Amino acid sequence: MNRKLFYFSGTGNTLYLAKELKKKIEGMELVKIRHDMDFNCKDCDIAGIAYPVYCFTLPKIVVDFINKIQFSSSTYIFGLASYGGLLTSSGRNLKKMLNARGYTLNAGFAIKMPGNATHVYEVPSLEKREAMYSKVPDRIAQIASIVNSKGSYGIDTNLGILGRLASVASKGMMSKINESDKVFLVDSNCDSCGICSKVCPVGNIKIIDGRPQWQHRCESCLACFHWCPKASIQIGKKTASRNRYHHPKITLEDIVPQTKTELVK
Ligand SMILES: Cc1cc2nc3c(=O)[nH]c(=O)nc-3n(C[C@H](O)[C@H](O)[C@H](O)COP(=O)(O)O)c2cc1C
Known part of the structure; x- marks a missing residue:
């Protein structure tokens, strides 16, 4: 029995959602999506793809993964999106990409x-965050029960026709995502700890003369920005006064990539 839940976070x-779901599916392993991973999942009976919604669609690295991963014709495949409010029809994009393969x-x-798109809006209040977290256990239990029985389910969407249009239009928005780091800055609070470089899931940050330098292979996950312990990374002019966020039950050790195909316990 080979069951993998691939994730990007x-x-x-x-990652928190993936970890919670893993607990409820026997034999499930978590695998971080990376460019240099093993793309063979031909002997998987269940495979999940967990991703954050970016710009009404999937992160570029997840799209690259979908274009390379190899399943068998009998693999039960499910998606698990985490999103901040504008889910739109992003799941339909996943379906189309898989169909094309x-x-x-x-x-x-x-x-x-x-x-977590703090370059656009402020981090939601603690009250709002806790309200969202409180709904997770029931929803994960429901998802686990469907996956365990390899049941069919539709595709979660929101915003109706507007959501559909946004997800179709999103292709253009994502085409320049690797260069989104051109507006990233580091301020004088930086103490050269290098955590930004360690949390970057694609090795996009070099520390030169004690300061981060982005290499334009950015996935726009904002890990560097949110995990900086000094809040010294800024994206344009608005972020200096904004809070930083990461899921309270996920630690630096959870998020930092360590091995080629990292398995998370
Ligand atoms: C560059 C970027 C674009 C985003 N675009 C969307 C979006 O279109 N719709 C949405 O609902 N959330 C959007 N978000 C919010 C994330 O999908 C959401 O916070 C997600 O839970 C983050 O997952 P993570 O903590 O695993 O990285 C975006 C976040 C980032 C960083």
């Missing part, structure tokens, strides 16, 4: 979590 929301999406789940 910048601030831990998706000859695979079927059996279920497209989504769970609303605190939005």
Whole structure:
């Protein structure tokens, strides 16, 4: 029995959901999505793809993964999106990408979590965050029961036709995502700890003369920005006064990539 839940996560929301789901599915392993991973899942009877919604669609690294991963024709495949409010029709994009590779999406789940796009809006209040966290256990139990029985389920969406249009239009928005780091800055609070470089899931940050330098292979996950212990990374002019966020039950050790195909306990 080979069961894998592939995940990508910048601030831990998706990883937290993946960890909770793993607990309820026998034999499930968590595998971090990386460019240099093993893309063979041909002997998987169940495979999940857990991702945060970016710009009404999937992160570029997750799209690259979908274009390379190999399942068998009998693999039960499900998606698990974490999103800040604008889920739109992002799950349909996942379905189309899998269909193009000859695979079927059996279920497209989504769970609303605190939005981490802090370059656009402030981190939700503690009250709002806790309200979201409190809904997770029931939803995970429901998802686990469907996955364990390899049941069929639709695709979670929101915003109706507007959501559909947004997810179709999102292709253009994502095409320049690797260069989104051009507006990242580091201020004088930086103490050269290097955590930004360690949390970057794609090795996009070099520390040069004690300061981070972004290499334009950015996935825009904002891990560097949110995990900086001095809040010294800024994105444009608005973020200096804004809070930082990561999921309270996910630690630096959970998020830092360590091995090629890291398995999380
Ligand atoms: C660059 C970027 C774009 C985002 N776009 C969306 C979006 O279109 N819709 C949405 O609901 N949330 C959006 N979000 C919020 C994340 O999907 C959400 O906070 C998610 O739970 C983060 O997961 P993580 O903690 O695993 O990284 C975006 C976040 C980032 C960093």
